[in-house]
Amino acid sequence: MPVIAANGLVKRYGRATAVDRLNLDIERGELVGFLGPNGAGKTTTLRMLAGLIRPSAGHAEILGHRVPGAGLRRVGTMIEEPSFYPYMSGRDNLRYAAMLHGSVPDSRIDEVLEFVRMENAGAKRVRAYSQGMRQRLGLARALLHRPDVLLLDEPTNGLDPVGIAEIRENLRAVAAEGVTVLVSSHILAEIEKLVGRVVAIERGRVLFDGPLHRLIDRIDERLVTVRLEAADPDALRSALQGLKREHTAVDAGRYRVRLSEAEVPALLRELQERGVDLLEVRREGEDLEGAYLALLREDGRPA
């Protein structure tokens, strides 16, 4: 039985359709990335799963219970930017949430504060918190009642690299304890480092649902990025222009070219034939971004 199930979810706002017959099954303990550009319908879907908005058609189930229903008591959420009562301390905000949940001991508040490395900031009022502290407190609140399901919407939004890495580690630790996590993001690099399964949506429809590696592999024209450095940078640039290869300058003398994997040997041969002495050829690797953009192009979106 899936822990999170969306069955033909539709959400319309007037004539606009934000989510269009979306189906989704997520099993216990999975850590799933929910991908999509801004306005794709990620947040609307998460809000429907959390019981905050009603679907125009279809229904969602959490832990076998139809939403809204008893299943929501086992869900932790952080939807969009986490919000708090600014006049209360972080600890009091958690205590308020704990009271609403019921049966959350005070010791659990200390545990979650420690888990997100906020044990020394719990007594401060939330209005004095930085963006990163608010994000971490939001995660702490989502974990407060030991949920079985976590619905997270852009949890690393606005964080610096250190904060992003910390949240990532926290989520991995949570998933390792058997919590099912659905995490949305439009930052592909983040999803790539975090999850094993990806659900990509656009215009409210699911474009792809499966393991991350399959999303990359399924693109026939597998895109790679090659970084080239030549003894004579001008010669390299004019050769790339002559070959009509799109390229970007990395720094003085080095260029980055994006092309399909099969075209790489031919490019190197042609550069050699044009008298370009290559000092370095480095493949930067296929990436999620290339696969994802190709996916969007397939769907007819200019990407």
Add this chain to the structure above:
Amino acid sequence: MKALTLVVRAELFKAVRKRRSYVLAGLWWILLPLVTLILARVLQVNVTGSFLDEAGTTVTAILQGLASPFGLARVALTGPAFLNPSYFVIVVALLAAAFIGEEKSLSMWKTTLVAQPSRLAVLWGKIVAMMAIVGVLLLGAALSAVLAGTLAMSFLPTDFSGDWGGLAGLYLQQWAHLLALTLFASLLIFLVRNVALGIVTTFFLPPLLEGLYAVWRATVGFEPLNRVNALFQALELKRTMENLPRWFFTDNLYLPARSPATDLIGLFAGDAGSAEIRRELSQTPLASLFGGSLTLPHAGLVMAIYAAAFGLLLTVLFVRRDVE
């Protein structure tokens, strides 16, 4: 029921942490008895033995009615109803802004309703918490007044006498009447999705409706007798129905608080007494200010109908509306 209890506890916890809550209480609990006692002292010093107090009993009676423990407790109930907008409306509107409007302005609904998915429990938990706070404010006002009156007995010729049972009943009735106002303010603030606009609407929509109704009634009036009206007439409900819009925030809401006002004014009439004043007042344009010909059971019925209507509407909207 368990969910409701959880929400009430959480909301009261939040209210206690909100320092602004204490400002209103301070104004009511401290300032009102203080001003009244200063007035009483000025009266005692300047009027005792003057031509206004020839019999030597008038000022004593006024001081007993105004500044004794019982008198101050009566003032603490009566005074706030005569402000415009009434102190009761201010308190309830600010509470509704804190409990309902704040969730929207701080984007907290998405957190609250996930932590406690029962929307019925969340809504009614907040209403119960608001009513509890209103009850505490009323009780605090009474207690601080009694305390101030007791202290004042050291320099004023007053004692503990008075109709304490009747006054306690009026306090209780006023608290119950405020349920309709609490639901009304919550409904408006929830509907307009803006705290400031919600508070302003709570202050000014009822007088506006009452004004429009008065104009409509004066120009058109109710249709003549038909079967429905005849039925209402027979049940003596027609007048109540007619009076719903006219007397929403005036006579019915304030009746428990304004009812003893005639007794207070009666004190200044000396031997004529409050009964005479009450009779005189009922024949003047000021009649509605002091409750007019309304009775407390009638006012209770009107407010109960309003509470049911607002409560139902608010519940339906709250349970069905999407949380953005």
